[in-house]
Amino acid sequence: MIALDVMTVLLVCTGLVFFVAGTAGLLRFPDFHSRLHALTKADNLGLGFIALGVAFQMTDAWSVAKLALVWMLAGLAAASVAQLVARAALDRLPDESGGEHKG
Amino acid sequence: MTAPLPGAFPALELLIVLPLAASLLAILLGGRLAPRIVLLLGPAMLVVTAVLAFQIQTQGPVRVEIGGWEAPLGIALIGDGLAGVFLVLTAIVMTAVGVFAQKPFGSEGAETTESYTFWPLYFAMWAALNAVFCGGDLFNLYVALELLTLTAVAMVAYGSTRAALRYLLFALAGSLAYLMGIVLLYSATGTLDIELLARQDTIEATRMVSGALMTAGLLAKTALFPLHGWLPPAHGSAPAPASALLSSLVIKASFVIIVRIWFDVMPDVAGTVFVQLLSILGAGAVLYGSLLALRQTRLKMIIAYSTVAQLGYLFFIFPLAGGAAAETPWAAGAWSGGMFHALAHGLAKAAMFLAAGLVIEALGHDRIDDIKGIARALPLTMFAFGLAAVSLMGLPPSGGFLAKYLMLTAALADGQIGLALVMLAGGLLAAAYLFRPVNRALAGDYVPEVAVVTYWRQLIPLGLALLSVALGIISEPPYDLLQVGRSKVAVEGIDD
Amino acid sequence: MSGAGLDSATLFALTGAILIGIGVYGFIVHAHLLRRILAFNVIGSGIFLMFGALGFRGAGNGTDPVPQALIITGIVVALSLTALAVALLVKLAEEEGGATLPEEQPGRGEAE
Amino acid sequence: MTDAMPILLMLCPLVSAVIIFFLREENERLRTTINIGSSLLKLGLVAWTLEGVGRGVIYEYRLEFVLGLYMLLRIDALALLFIALSSFLWLVTTVYAIAYFRGTANLSRFFGFFNLCVFATTGIALSGSLISFFFFYELLTLSTWPLVVHKGDHESLAAGRTYLGYTMVGSAVLLFAIVWMEGTTGPVEFVAPPELDKLSGTAQGAIFALLVAGLAVKTAIVPVHSWLPKAMAAPAPVTALLHAVAVVKAGAFGIVRIIYDVYGIDRMAEHSLGVPLAMAASVTIIYGSLKALQQTDIKRMLAFSTVSQISYIVLGASLPGPFATIGGLVHLVHQGLMKITLFFAAGVLAERRGVHSVSQMAGIGRRMPLTMLAFSVAALGLIGVPPLAGFVSKWYLGIGGLQAGHPWVILVLAASSLLNAAYFLPLIYRAWFTEGPDSLEQYDGKEGPTALILPAVVTAFATLGVGVLAGFAFSPLGWASLIVQREYIP
Amino acid sequence: MxxxxxxxxxxxxxxxxxxxxxxxxxxxxxxxxxxxxxxxxxxxxxxxxxxxxxxxxxxxxxxxxxxxxxxxxxxxxxxxxxxGLPGGPSVPLRIAAGAVSGLVALALAATVLALPDGREGLSPAVAESLGRSGVDNPVTAVLLNFRAYDTLLESVVLLIALIAVWSLTPRAVWGGVPGLAQHARSDGVLSMFGRLLPPLGLVVAIYLVWAGSSQPGGAFQAGTVLAAVWLLVVMAGLYDEPPASSRNLRLALVAGPGVFLAVGAVGAAFGVFMGIPEGFAKPLILSIEFALTVSIAVTLALLVAGRPRRPA
Known part of the structure; x- marks a missing residue:
């Protein structure tokens, strides 16, 4: 049983590392798009690891499936929203991106 | 199915189910047919309320355990005298206003915003009022009160958005305080049923805090003196049928809950300080409301401020209840007097607002300086206004007089000269600010040209005003109905 | 502290009380109506949190189901009121270009 | 039968009022028949009860309202005196009003309220308990106000406003006193005086003062009398019936009830409540006559003379001893007859000849012989010239004053008679013995429609008859002594 | 611990x-x-x-x-x-508000601490009658059986709130389409997202309603999920809101409270208002819940969309 707990702790820690990285990116990166980039990528990966870690604690398969569903949905939502926010940002901050991208 | 015996006839439940069903039907049928529902529902409700009153009178208070679950778990409906009397008042005023509103919110031609949305709100308000008057569970009263606030705010919004918003803010604050009180009460006693709560006599501190919170919240909704800021603009600028409902019924709902709290749930907790505070606020309301009503230039604003004033009387039952000592049995009428005042005021105020509505329909405005001679153009309407004014002033032979007399006797027997003087002063001030418009309406010798107002619609306010006056004459049946299931505290007094 | 000692239920109940305080602060301080509506929602959730916490009976057997049901009802009622408040506020802004309730003379709108 | 009579008496005016309210303006004929019919019916009923009460039959009806509040209607001798007067004068005034108002606007409303007001007056007379009295006392205010503001012009509205102002305050004071008393003694009935001993001496005095203050407004006792002259702005029939008979008499009748049936003569003497009241009445008598002297407008002069005449009744009632009481009660009827004649005559003069002020009275006697004859008879009666009605009441009041040990009453009566003469005689002299200006010629020869002149003449004859036939049992004097006899030797 | x-x-x-x-x-x-x-x-x-x-x-x-x-x-x-408002609240107002709110919080905290512990509330009563309620989840039992009347009133509150919002519509636009016009690119990310999620959302909502009787879930939560799905579809520009005057929209709005009220009224006819007979309590409760879910979803979606703004 100890092995499962050790695996969980390990995985959750790596997940946390990614979250910290994402947040550091949010605070440190110069412009809007890079911050957005950092956030979506790092946090999503972090969430994946944590979900995996927690999966080890689950007793039945259904719960694991639900966790996977949660992670997949979160990933999908994050990706779509990042796209939309990036596109919206383009219209409002034209000087940063240089080129004229039609929305 | 044979006609059920009056005993087994589910009158109380029908009073909730019918208006709710009508509201849903109104949403479904749309603006063209919705107004016609009231022509069916009104009489039906009057009949059901009459049967209920008969049941209460003959078999004592009716108690309905909803869903078959008894008190602590399920919700109970109480059909005692107090509930019966207010349900009858609601049925009468609602039917009258519903028939009156056929024209302004009618459906000739295409469906408009008003003709569609008014009727679901109207029936939902009716259901909410009935739910509040016979509710037996405090949280259930909260949900019914919120439904009532929603419909009331929406009706005010027909007239002025700003007034509706101010009303909503006060109502929100009020409902939060009331909710907080419920949370504390439930956590302390483990039940929300009024009858079970009455048997609790422990944890005095928590019950006092929760009582104070609930009362503060309900005072905001009843617009008692310091918290009345929202009422005049709301009742003044809402359309006439809406203001009639607001002034005569909606504010009485939260008042009845306060009565239930302090006369049924926790009479022993109310200290003399609390009772005195209510009487002072009531006196303030009477004087402040009347003085401001004197200064208004619009008819509906006068009536709205008059509501603020007349509300003050209702809160005199707290200091005056009791005084049922053996040698002065006639001095125990304050509680019933207060309820009679609520009834007479309800009928008279509805009549007045409808009359004002007719004046607005006829002249296009209700500025007092320019309604010269309207008494000749709309004789019946102004006669109804005058009759309602008589009842509001508490002049015999009206219901208002009977209420004032009962409360005055109790006040003087109890030695509270101050309250007696305030009541008399209130009556005089009411005479001052109500005769001003009547005087102006009689003035002038020409008949102003007016838009045509159909004859039978003028009979509605007249009917309500006559009922308000008749309350003072045929006062035996309502009085006996009121005594059924009345809490003994109402006769022995609150301040322990 | 007397009473139930510092177990998590009491902790959440106290948090509820403080939330109500914060909400009341917001309700009084702000003139902008949207912020007052937000404050109203904070107070509401604070009250419900306290209600639930006071009904919490130890880690194993969860919270007393009756408060839970009442809270769900309360949340829906709060949403309805917020929706109406927001709709009224937007209409007020469209009509009079303001989002506050200055205490001036009552509305001059004629009936009908 | 004994409890049906009060209801019948009450229903007569009420039913006619309700019907007339909903009548169209046009059906004049129906309205007139209802008016006359109901007043005749009532007069018949009064005659029937007169005979019954004479035999000692008690008519009583009790309508239970609610805990501690019930309506008691009871016909005793005193009530009948007032009812007989009001029914007779109601009939006469109806005839006068129909003639006076022929062709003017919203008469259904007028006669509706007119009958409602008579209903209230009947109620006041019949009420057997203090609260029932207050009930109808208030109703009287409400039904007379629309009559005062009937014309709708500026003065009558102003008059209406002052009238309301005074009466509303008065009724508030009265209600306070009644409830204060009833708070401790329970519902007060006139037949069984309440146990006032529960209240302290000062409280009894204070309650009496408040009761009288409340009633003083309608009795137009000095400090609170100024609404009466102002109410002259109302049309003539209104001033005639209401301000000479119904409204003003209701106040006086109330004071009589309070003194005899609530407090009782011995309690009055014990707390010496009678003297201050007598003083107030005397002051009013003198002040009223003085003010009347200064008036140029006839109707205002008559109003001020009413102010002083009513206080005769109060004076009579406040002095202990049977004779003063008889004098007061009989004056209740006599003053009504005389004053109504004067108002009728003044109304005809104003209506037919446009005569409003005293100076215009020159030579009017030749052109309006009958009206002026009635006017003169009533005026002389008021002055107290025997054998007219005025003399009888003043005579008894004088003896009563002596008997009660207050000789100054004689002085007051004498002074007021002199003042009455001072303002009435020049009027009569100018009307009969001076030559009027020819401008009056262009009026058509006839004096006016008989229906307008007849009422004044009839009441003038009544004044004469009452004075001459005072000795009869069924004369007002006889009836007054019957009342006093039952009062003092129960 | x-x-x-x-x-x-x-x-x-x-x-x-x-x-x-x-x-x-x-x-x-x-x-x-x-x-x-x-x-x-x-x-x-x-x-x-x-x-x-x-x-x-x-x-x-x-x-x-x-x-x-x-x-x-x-x-x-x-x-x-x-x-936004230019100036923030004045300092004295802040201090006063702080004081008042502090006082309120303190009073409430003191009252909370003064409550006797070991309070059972109504959970034992609920546990004991749970068997007869036809569902296993105690909260759903309270919501839809013991205090069904509360929930009925609450569903009417929600519906009437929508009618109240609609009552603010200016006369010219009545019967029009609620909410603002959405203009998302037809081939953009949002429309793809809008096409992908709805089926999943539907499945989750139905699961929530079904599971509601035994595990946490229920009509309100499921209704919200459905409303979210509908709002996403509208925002993705795939469908537009139905006009306020459309007949079947009104039917959907009234369905939930209507079924609930019908069950209550039938109960009243048999002597127990809102009484759900034990025999077939579960199917009855579930049918009520499904009807409620539909109505709640439509009402919530339209509440968020706001009053009709565009002609139909």
């Missing part, structure tokens, strides 16, 4: 900080953003209190829909130029 207490303490502190910045924050949009996060944290707190049903409701309705309402209002106010 102290670890759990430590976590709770941390959570509570976080909740208070977020709440304070939501209420006293500088910018209005920032305040709304903080409010949504606050809603999530409160949902977490409810999980700690093992009130899973309430956690679902708080997350979906408390944070989700209320947040959407506030953001919608903020954007409209921004267009009208009234989204």
């Amino acid at each position: 102290t670890a759990a207490l430590l976590f709770d303490a941390g959570l509570c502190l976080l909740v208070l900080v977020v709440a304070f910045s939501a209420v006293a924050g500088r910018g209005l949009f920032g305040a709304i953003a903080f409010f949504i996060i606050y809603g999530m944290l409160i949902a977490l707190a409810w999980l700690r209190l093992e009130g899973v049903d309430v956690a679902l409701a708080e997350a979906a309705i408390g944070a989700g829909l209320t947040g959407m309402l506030l953001i919608g209002a903020w954007s409209m106010l921004k267009q009208l130029g009234v989204s």
Whole structure:
């Protein structure tokens, strides 16, 4: 049983590392798009690891499936929203991106 | 199915189910047919309320355990005298206003915003009022009160958005305080049923805090003196049928809950300080409301401020209840007097607002300086206004007089000269600010040209005003109905 | 502290009380109506949190189901009121270009 | 039968009022028949009860309202005196009003309220308990106000406003006193005086003062009398019936009830409540006559003379001893007859000849012989010239004053008679013995429609008859002594 | 045990900080953003209190829909130029408000601490009658059987709130389409997202309703999920809102409360108002829940969309 707990702790820690990285990116990166980039990528990966870690604690398969569903949905939502926010940002901050991208 | 015996006839439940069903039907049928529902529902409700009153009178208070679950778990409906009397008042005023509103919110031609949305709100308000008057569970009263606030705010919004918003803010604050009180009460006693709560006599501190919170919240909704800021603009600028409902019924709902709290749930907790505070606020309301009503230039604003004033009387039952000592049995009428005042005021105020509505329909405005001679153009309407004014002033032979007399006797027997003087002063001030418009309406010798107002619609306010006056004459049946299931505290007094 | 000692239920109940305080602060301080509506929602959730916490009976057997049901009802009622408040506020802004309730003379709108 | 009579008496005016309210303006004929019919019916009923009460039959009806509040209607001798007067004068005034108002606007409303007001007056007379009295006392205010503001012009509205102002305050004071008393003694009935001993001496005095203050407004006792002259702005029939008979008499009748049936003569003497009241009445008598002297407008002069005449009744009632009481009660009827004649005559003069002020009275006697004859008879009666009605009441009041040990009453009566003469005689002299200006010629020869002149003449004859036939049992004097006899030797 | 207490303490502190910045924050949009996060944290707190049903409701309705309402209002106010007030509240007002709110919080805290512990509330009564209620989840039992009358009134409150919002429609636009026109690119990310999620959302909603009888879930939470799906579809520009005057929209609105009321009325006819006979309690409750879910979903979606603004 100890092995499962050790695996969980390990995985959750790596997940946390990614979250910290994402947040550091949010605070440190110069412009809007890079911050957005950092956030979506790092946090999503972090969430994946944590979900995996927690999966080890689950007793039945259904719960694991639900966790996977949660992670997949979160990933999908994050990706779509990042796209939309990036596109919206383009219209409002034209000087940063240089080129004229039609929305 | 044979006609059920009056005993087994589910009158109380029908009073909730019918208006709710009508509201849903109104949403479904749309603006063209919705107004016609009231022509069916009104009489039906009057009949059901009459049967209920008969049941209460003959078999004592009716108690309905909803869903078959008894008190602590399920919700109970109480059909005692107090509930019966207010349900009858609601049925009468609602039917009258519903028939009156056929024209302004009618459906000739295409469906408009008003003709569609008014009727679901109207029936939902009716259901909410009935739910509040016979509710037996405090949280259930909260949900019914919120439904009532929603419909009331929406009706005010027909007239002025700003007034509706101010009303909503006060109502929100009020409902939060009331909710907080419920949370504390439930956590302390483990039940929300009024009858079970009455048997609790422990944890005095928590019950006092929760009582104070609930009362503060309900005072905001009843617009008692310091918290009345929202009422005049709301009742003044809402359309006439809406203001009639607001002034005569909606504010009485939260008042009845306060009565239930302090006369049924926790009479022993109310200290003399609390009772005195209510009487002072009531006196303030009477004087402040009347003085401001004197200064208004619009008819509906006068009536709205008059509501603020007349509300003050209702809160005199707290200091005056009791005084049922053996040698002065006639001095125990304050509680019933207060309820009679609520009834007479309800009928008279509805009549007045409808009359004002007719004046607005006829002249296009209700500025007092320019309604010269309207008494000749709309004789019946102004006669109804005058009759309602008589009842509001508490002049015999009206219901208002009977209420004032009962409360005055109790006040003087109890030695509270101050309250007696305030009541008399209130009556005089009411005479001052109500005769001003009547005087102006009689003035002038020409008949102003007016838009045509159909004859039978003028009979509605007249009917309500006559009922308000008749309350003072045929006062035996309502009085006996009121005594059924009345809490003994109402006769022995609150301040322990 | 007397009473139930510092177990998590009491902790959440106290948090509820403080939330109500914060909400009341917001309700009084702000003139902008949207912020007052937000404050109203904070107070509401604070009250419900306290209600639930006071009904919490130890880690194993969860919270007393009756408060839970009442809270769900309360949340829906709060949403309805917020929706109406927001709709009224937007209409007020469209009509009079303001989002506050200055205490001036009552509305001059004629009936009908 | 004994409890049906009060209801019948009450229903007569009420039913006619309700019907007339909903009548169209046009059906004049129906309205007139209802008016006359109901007043005749009532007069018949009064005659029937007169005979019954004479035999000692008690008519009583009790309508239970609610805990501690019930309506008691009871016909005793005193009530009948007032009812007989009001029914007779109601009939006469109806005839006068129909003639006076022929062709003017919203008469259904007028006669509706007119009958409602008579209903209230009947109620006041019949009420057997203090609260029932207050009930109808208030109703009287409400039904007379629309009559005062009937014309709708500026003065009558102003008059209406002052009238309301005074009466509303008065009724508030009265209600306070009644409830204060009833708070401790329970519902007060006139037949069984309440146990006032529960209240302290000062409280009894204070309650009496408040009761009288409340009633003083309608009795137009000095400090609170100024609404009466102002109410002259109302049309003539209104001033005639209401301000000479119904409204003003209701106040006086109330004071009589309070003194005899609530407090009782011995309690009055014990707390010496009678003297201050007598003083107030005397002051009013003198002040009223003085003010009347200064008036140029006839109707205002008559109003001020009413102010002083009513206080005769109060004076009579406040002095202990049977004779003063008889004098007061009989004056209740006599003053009504005389004053109504004067108002009728003044109304005809104003209506037919446009005569409003005293100076215009020159030579009017030749052109309006009958009206002026009635006017003169009533005026002389008021002055107290025997054998007219005025003399009888003043005579008894004088003896009563002596008997009660207050000789100054004689002085007051004498002074007021002199003042009455001072303002009435020049009027009569100018009307009969001076030559009027020819401008009056262009009026058509006839004096006016008989229906307008007849009422004044009839009441003038009544004044004469009452004075001459005072000795009869069924004369007002006889009836007054019957009342006093039952009062003092129960 | 102290670890759990430590976590709770941390959570509570976080909740208070977020709440304070939501209420006293500088910018209005920032305040709304903080409010949504606050809603999530409160949902977490409810999980700690093992009130899973309430956690679902708080997350979906408390944070989700209320947040959407506030953001919608903020954007409209921004267009009208009234989204922010120049000067903040004056300092004395802040101090006074602080004092009042502090007093309120203290009083409530004292009352809470004064409550006797070992309170059972009504959970034993619920547990004992759970068997006869036809469902296993105690919260659903209370909501739809013991206190069914409350829930009936509440569903009417929700419906009437929509009618109230519609009553603000100016006469010219009555019967029109609620909400603002959405203009998303037909081949963009949002429309793809809008096409992908709805089926999944539908499945989750039905699962929530079905599971509601035995595990946490129920009509309100499921209704919110459906409403969210519908709003996403509209925002993705795939469908437009039905006009307010359309017949079947009105039918959908009335379905939930209508079925609920019908069951109640039938019960009343047999002597027990709102009585759900034990024999077939479960199917009855489920049918009520499904009808309620439909109505709640449509009502919530239209509430967030606001009053009709565009002609039909």
